Amino acid sequence: MTARDDLLSSRAEALSEADDLDPRYDESGFALDDYDGEQLERADRAALRRVEGLSTELEDITEVEYRQLRLERVVLAGVWSEGTAEDAENSLRELSALAETAGSTVLAGVLQRRSRPDPGTWLGAGKAQELRDVVLSEGADTVIADTELAPSQRRALEDVVKVKVIDRTALILDIFAQHAKSKEGKAQVELAQLSYLLPRLRGWGESMSRQAGGQAAGGQGMGSRGPGETKIELDRRRINSRMAKLRKEIAQMKTSRDTKRHSRKVHHVPSVAIAGYTNAGKSSLLNRLTGAGVLVQNQLFATLDPTVRRSQTDDGRVYTLADTVGFVANLPHQLVEAFRSTLEEVSDADLVLHVVDGSHPDPEGQISAVREVLAEVGGDQVKEVIVVNKADLAEQHVIDRLLRSEKHSIAVSARTGAGIRELRDLVAAELPRPDIRVEVLLPYDRGDLLSRLHDEGEVLSTEHEGEGTRVHAKVMPTLQSELAAYVV
Template structure:
């Protein structure tokens, strides 16, 4: 039996999810758009697949400037409408960000729900949010996205008011719609304020938690979504973090100990993946989760080395890092998935343009020893190994050392405590200048 076509008036605009819906993809390519170097809708297909919709058609328009009213030109809108009817689609998903007015105009023309790129990403984040922190952050981002669109959601009230003809809505129809809109705005604004308070508390707690790791060398994995960060995380730490060939499989930061040898304590964090044109409000909402990135001593920037457009992915990640204030943080670029390269010569572009790039395969282990050696070099620059003798009665001074150093050995000689420590250079220099500390091995 053929699938029954569902008219738009039967589809609630509030249903922003696309799970199991039939979707037509549409995108607008502008002159000089970086996506011209790849199949234009390839990333959108992955996003839609992750969201769970079934793709039944695709439309691309090449245009210097979008139409201010409907984003696409009149002819292209008619083409999309015909495809929607032919394929009995439930939703049109646009690989661009649309204004509230453009969404409404397209929905009126196409008679189906229209979702833009930001809305789709929010839907995926909402599906993958598991912890309380992630759920709060996604809800905040969704509300901030919906806030300027509330008026458009209430246009059915104005149509209802005008049903009797004439410009004046008439007695009994002037107040309720506007009152309800203002009520909704107040509810949304209050909920946004409440969420920001809750997330702020989580962020402060997270910041204190991260700051207690001062004696450890902390590393955060960053990179474009689906670059293989979780696979690398599992390989380096022996963890069993779920690995999916889907976008945004990881939303919550996980931290584990990486045994790199030489008495070094290295804490490695797996973080949420980035993506091109990641909605700004989503980045802001996830600041608590990204605290691991901002506080890390070093970033491992993982890029899918098997892709044909790695520089575009690298620049997208750098853009997000800039938004969260981490643009100048020390980092090491890793070209992952080299086991999928048919010809190693394809690495030449990355190595020529990013000289310190390390080719690795998280799956096969190739290049991991070189990576570990590079990390050890970074740690060597930051830490010193010292043997200190401190009078046993100087409890505060001993506590200072214990809180900031890894104690490798402890012994007692007369009235002194002898500590063999691994400590940051800045603290080591402070101890060298302290007359109550005897540095036995400089």
């Protein structure tokens, strides 16, 4: 062994004993002249790491017939470019829950560490081939990518793995299509799906061609002359026409929703919107507060159609509670646009109850994702109360951390009812109150105005006299103008 070999060996041993490899030196311990910042660990870049605990495949052999009826057997794939490994795994676990909600069987999940996704195959050519090996060994028929793929990336990845590839956006759109029940909800989902599909139309050679005309078009002669556009162009035109029709229908439905909302505003009925991450317990909370009987399921996006219910405070003030569609990290922008009229229930509210799943591994991430979407529809301008739900399942230190970091917050459990009384009191305190004092003498034949005083105002005292009912109350400006003729 030469002296240089001894030097290299001693430097390598010294570096192996260090906790962190200094990025300014190579593996041999020699200084690098062109250091360009932190680099990803070589082992991370070279490995396609399995994420354990994602499989939802049934193990009981007696269920084998049921297993064969499942729509897809899928492998999940993610690229970890930023954040921690825990963040990347949480995102993949959420994708697993989404896939299971859509009716798929999750067989495996893999993560690839890269500084940025590959512009060609997203994972990189070598890792795409490794993914192909995982698909073959697991017997999968679909790969789901934990991002929105460019059309070229999806096609390139499909060409390597030889099975269907869909992305996170397509998966969420599929779930919405399954869960939409109302006419408006179905129209909104179809519009979002068509917006997603339009740039992803794909043709396969001559079979897609509709161009024809004489010998120049292939020598087919008479009877072969076509409209002069390819099938893709024809499909694109039809999709654009359908999207225009759907936008018109949704605008008409929005008019009906706006009319109802305007009626509540005219009568100054305060409104409270329940918003939050999907499966955070919004519908359960609405049922607990109002007894609405809204569908509650332990799955993502169980609620798509907004539900508005009437409630009142302990002192008799009436207000409305609206349950809205749940949000998710990287919610497809097509859905935000399509559901804009529905999400306006939040931006027009007097108070937003932002429900957070306290038992989730990353509740702060949920809060950020919801606020990002609310900002797109103007909901960030509304007074917000953070409601940490599932307090019976969450760790106490997590609840304490959230209550400390959020100024207006409260912990509840919609399942057990813990904290619901305090939440009712908090809502009553945050709602706008009538602040104009009036004293009126209402004739006995104007019972309608007396009823509105009780519903919309704050009645301080009533006294029955010979000419009518004398009332001291606090009211809103609109009701004050209607009572002007009876002021004493």
